[in-house]
Amino acid sequence: MDILLQLLMSGIALGMIYAVIAFGYQSTFATSGTLNFGQGEALMLGAMVGLSFSGDILGGPYLNYWLMVPLVLLFGALQGAVVEFVGVRPAIKTKSEFGWIMSTIALGIIFRNTAENLWGRDDLPFPSPLPTEPIHIFGANVLPMELMVVVGAVLMMVLVELFNRRSIYGKAVVATSSDRDAAGLMGINTGLVITFSYALSSMSAAFAGVLIAPITLTGASMGAVLGLKAFAVAIIGGLTSGLGVIVGGILLGVAETTTGFYISTGYKDVPGLVLLLLVLAIKPSGLFGKTTIKKV
Amino acid sequence: MLEVNHLKAAYGQVQVLHGIELKVPKGQVVTLIGSNGAGKTTTMRAISGMLKPTGGSILLGGKSIAGLPAHRIARIGLAHSPEGRRVFPTQTVRDNLLLGAFTRLTFGGRPRGDIRGDLDRALDLFPRLRERQFQLAGTLSGGEQQMLAMARALMLNPDVLLLDEPSMGLAPILVEEVFHIIERLKEQGMTMLLVEQFAAAALAVADYGYVLENGRIAVHGPAEQLRNDPKVRAAYLGIAH
Numbered sequence A: 001m002d003i004l005l006q007l008l009m010s011g012i013a014l015g016m017i018y019a020v021i022a023f024g025y026q027s028t029f030a031t032s033g034t035l036n037f038g039q040g041e042a043l044m045l046g047a048m049v050g051l052s053f054s055g056d057i058l059g060g061p062y063l064n065y066w067l068m069v070p071l072v073l074l075f076g077a078l079q080g081a082v083v084e085f086v087g088v089r090p091a092i093k094t095k096s097e098f099g100w101i102m103s104t105i106a107l108g109i110i111f112r113n114t115a116e117n118l119w120g121r122d123d124l125p126f127p128s129p130l131p132t133e134p135i136h137i138f139g140a141n142v143l144p145m146e147l148m149v150v151v152g153a154v155l156m157m158v159l160v161e162l163f164n165r166r167s168i169y170g171k172a173v174v175a176t177s178s179d180r181d182a183a184g185l186m187g188i189n190t191g192l193v194i195t196f197s198y199a200l201s202s203m204s205a206a207f208a209g210v211l212i213a214p215i216t217l218t219g220a221s222m223g224a225v226l227g228l229k230a231f232a233v234a235i236i237g238g239l240t241s242g243l244g245v246i247v248g249g250i251l252l253g254v255a256e257t258t259t260g261f262y263i264s265t266g267y268k269d270v271p272g273l274v275l276l277l278l279v280l281a282i283k284p285s286g287l288f289g290k291t292t293i294k295k296v
Numbered sequence B: 001m002l003e004v005n006h007l008k009a010a011y012g013q014v015q016v017l018h019g020i021e022l023k024v025p026k027g028q029v030v031t032l033i034g035s036n037g038a039g040k041t042t043t044m045r046a047i048s049g050m051l052k053p054t055g056g057s058i059l060l061g062g063k064s065i066a067g068l069p070a071h072r073i074a075r076i077g078l079a080h081s082p083e084g085r086r087v088f089p090t091q092t093v094r095d096n097l098l099l100g101a102f103t104r105l106t107f108g109g110r111p112r113g114d115i116r117g118d119l120d121r122a123l124d125l126f127p128r129l130r131e132r133q134f135q136l137a138g139t140l141s142g143g144e145q146q147m148l149a150m151a152r153a154l155m156l157n158p159d160v161l162l163l164d165e166p167s168m169g170l171a172p173i174l175v176e177e178v179f180h181i182i183e184r185l186k187e188q189g190m191t192m193l194l195v196e197q198f199a200a201a202a203l204a205v206a207d208y209g210y211v212l213e214n215g216r217i218a219v220h221g222p223a224e225q226l227r228n229d230p231k232v233r234a235a236y237l238g239i240a241h
């Protein structure tokens, strides 16, 4: 029983990481109907840049974890803006239907290769800002960092939601998502809104990177699988539903930790993919979604 | 205030406007009439920047705006209530109105002025919207959405207002209300370009009219004169001579 609770907790923490990355997929899909397939690499870059500031590589640490996070967020935002500007904007301008798929994948590969050259191919430990002794909650052993993941993820989503609802700029983002032409008539620079959504998307991924890095290892290849699974979560939860990615993320996270423990770690990726296939077969718009990916 | 010369526009390879000339002097209401598919909506889109013109010039208050993106044109002072309402369905009525004032609420935009007062005046003009301020725009009836689209355009505090079929889909009593509102706006000195399916009513409120046929201006003149033109009467006002 205790072990099940523990697996649940770890699964939720992992699921919230998926949810944050999936949230990034949603943010660009909403404004532009495009996705950044380099989300996993944005996560990896966030973690590597964070490690460079706060890890004992490159002669550091230079900053403590909490001061490093805002810099990583800023870096993520800039990196996302670059992806939009270089890879997506030309495709949107020429109304190329699939150009952005290739260009965001290509940019992701370039980022990964660059990271391998800068930081090497080995996985490196990321110093934890919180005690690494598990704490006991209802008999389960939970890492403080796992709690921090959940709190950080929820906080980020709540802040973005507040921004969208309360500020005029957030309202402009929502308006651009529902009707780009009409938003333009309001005087909203919708091209800039799309750049912003890419910045937000990569920023979320970079944030997920520094949240998860202290629990796992950090390395140039850490993003690929996470990005792919978060994409599955975005499809499972629905590309248009914020609640959907949280539920989808937690479902996938818990399915993985429990399968890993009760069956075999070798099979831990299977339930998520089965779930994905089921959702695609039964409700292609996702558990909570309204738009199907076909409409891209 | 608004001056359009040789305006050309196309959808893909299909040329729709073949050189439109029109003028909307300050404080006047000008109407554009024509049968379905004549190019009225396209003319408005090309003016507001929703569609990039393929030729010609457009001056708004002396500034050349042809080819600028819609958001820049809005900032210069043109509001366009587009065909088919296009309200933001997932946002409240109030948020839709605030979005109409986006250029006044943000840096580098139009002078702020009295946004609260303007919101109040817009809601006075459309009392139904006041009752439904916090309702999502997508849950409004078609007629209410049409009013919201007009009110939202007014929130820009525009120098020129383009209204594309503001009475579309409205019950007769509401059509009358919309024309009353247009009259009130005219009394307040608003410069407007109006496209209406009810050509007779449009010519009654307008100072000047243009008749569009297949992407060209066929006839134009003071509204009074067009109302009495036998050809216009037969073709657009449904009155035999």
Ligand SMILES: Nc1ncnc2c1ncn2[C@@H]1O[C@H](COP(=O)(O)OP(=O)(O)OP(=O)(O)O)[C@@H](O)[C@H]1O
Residues within 6 Å of the ligand: B011, B014, B016, B034, B035, B036, B037, B038, B039, B040, B041, B042, B043, B083
């Ligand atoms: N998005 C579009 N793509 C291709 N052709 C279009 C598009 N919109 C309009 N057209 C064509 O352009 C021409 C002019 O259309 P427009 O909508 O400007 O007419 P209109 O005068 O506003 O008509 P209505 O009274 O029906 O609103 C029509 O022949 C129409 O088929």
Ligand SMILES: [Mg+2]
Residues within 6 Å of the ligand: B040, B041, B042, B083
């Ligand atoms: Mg039309």
